[in-house]
Amino acid sequence: MSNTGLIIEERSRDIGDFLVGRLIPFRKKRTIGPFIFIDHMVPTALGPETYMDVDQHPHIGLATLTYMLSGELMHADSMGTVQRIRPGSVNWMVAGKGVSHTERTPKDLRNGHRFLAHGYQIWVALPKELEGIPPEFHHIPAQALPQWKEDGASFTLVAGEGYGKTSPVPVHSPLFMVEVKTTKEFYLNTKDHLKGEIGICVVEGSLQACGQPVKKGHIAVSKVSDTCETVVAPNSHLLLFGGAPLPEPRHIYWNFVSHDKEIIEKAKRDWANKTFPMMEGDSSYVPLPGS
Template sequence: MSFFPANDPAPGDAFACDAIAQVIVPRTSDIGGFAVRRALPSARRRMVGPFVFLDEMGPAEFKAGDGLDVRPHPHIGLATVTYLFEGEIFHRDSLGTAQAIRPGAVNWMSAGSGIAHSERTGAEHRHGGEPLHGLQCWVALPAAREESAPAFAHHDVTALPVEAAEGKTVRIVAGSLFGRTSPLVTASETLFADVTMEAGALLPLDPAAEERALYLVSGAVDIAGDRFEAGRLLVFRPGDRITVTALTPVRLAILGGAPMDGPRYIWWNFVSSRKDRIETAKADWKAGRFAAVPGESEFIPLPE
């Protein structure tokens, strides 16, 4: 996953539901015709559980010959999470991983002490043009795991459990929900799920995870009499049971988990509990001390 430049999110509309702590409106940036909406971090909310970063990329429709080309760049202290609704991205990293990700699958790259990777549209997917739409997240690693060895995990669409009933389909990408548990191994308690709902369907959310949020990708929902449209991150208060009612066909993501063990500093693609560690990472990338990505000759330079 890459750091797409985007403006900071803003506070959302007024709301009445006591269960909602914040409504965050992502700010949109246009990156060469490719829309990116940033929901985390925001001035009012830096993290939800271990999630320190949430971008919605697209939906976009690439023209024939075009595609995504994110050159190799570094990460430390986090796990990147890539989840697609449409299209395909080909991931390469300095561990030697070469893995395509498609809708319904997950790429989970734990940077630990340091990793570099690229994300591109494969040559075979550029001939006739292709859509791309998905979520890119960063999950902070616990302080004790920030310097762990880098690792990569991929789980295909068939490996992630799905609960489907009463007009809704829930794919559990990380953690446990509705009695189903993802095979994805995480460094701390983490919840991430992709939900689609028919109009009129109900989604009950128990307070199993201490920190929870809902990102509305498409459609409109009702929560305790308040209506919320697409492009909102709804952060819930701990301890409340919530019911989400779909007013239209809806797609949303549920995310959260246990609170992180202290604040995190973010600079460019680096996340750490220590400012000095970020300075070291900056110097290492500038000096070429990160391992290279096999098959790649380009890289994104350190921002000045």
């Protein structure tokens, strides 16, 4: 990274039965490109009695990207979607003007056995003119994502554009999310292949950027054009996030994102009054914070 870059350490957050490591928003860096929220679902042993159950909750003004590294989740939403997500596949939910959803451990995995759940929950802010579009849901299986190898590293383009390739995830602004796994020391070249801001998240292993160490659980942030020599240690696992920042600042309240605070206020009233789009056949409900 450049000397003006920033290294952010995961901060632990308790979201009920799950402990997550929050990467952004951070007080010194609210967004990375259009990425406005990145939570690391740290490796957690589930079963035989504890499972993941995120009850019905709302979103507006963003797209959510769920990427599992191990374990499985069942997504259901107010559009009627029911979709299982397995490691390496992508669940891309465009909230737009409003959607509610749940994420739970699939019923067939509640069989008394223990398994590891590990992944990332990511929010991407929508461009201002698209914040109010109807909600959408897309599932992209792992084998549909562009994958390639270089000497000492394997790459997967999870979303957006980079390295001359395009992911099938239907994003709404210039961005990238790239997974990198190394088998030996690897010189990572992002300057010639990616554009905009970049966050290099160390899932496992470590790297050196401008001679400065970046450890597991940290994310190094800069502009791609400022990125200097990045040397990745053997047997490391990285996620690269970034792209072009949106021109207007975004407000965040709970699960609501918008350029306009009044839009968020309306969403708060609608959720509190249960006039927000709700799921059929699921009476679970996460109250508005403070209510």
